Amino acid sequence: MPTYDYECDACGYKFEMFQTFSERVKRKCPKCGKTRLKRLIGSGSGIIFKGNGFYETDYKRNDKGKPDKPSDSTGTSGKEPEYSS
Secondary structure (H helix, E strand, O other): OOEEEEEEOOOOOEEEEEOOOOOOOOOOOOOOOOOOEEEOOOOOOOOOOOOOOOOHHHOOEOOOOOEOOOOOOOOOOOOOOOOOO
8 A cells, every 4th residue: 555645734734644546635634624635746665675686697698698797887898999090
């Protein structure tokens, strides 16, 4: 079930509430009782990784059957450039 943030325009009370997707948006403030409650737009939840970690088989393989290594961050191959004169 998702968690929604609510705020009352009348008294400024803020709270979170667990609701199913099919439940209607709440309108009545539990603190002051006025119908000035609005549901806030949240940032959502982050990615959750579960399990024991990542494995070698999780990565793309090169032509030789071994996992690809990360490329050089400078974009060079480590060789001196060849210039023709």
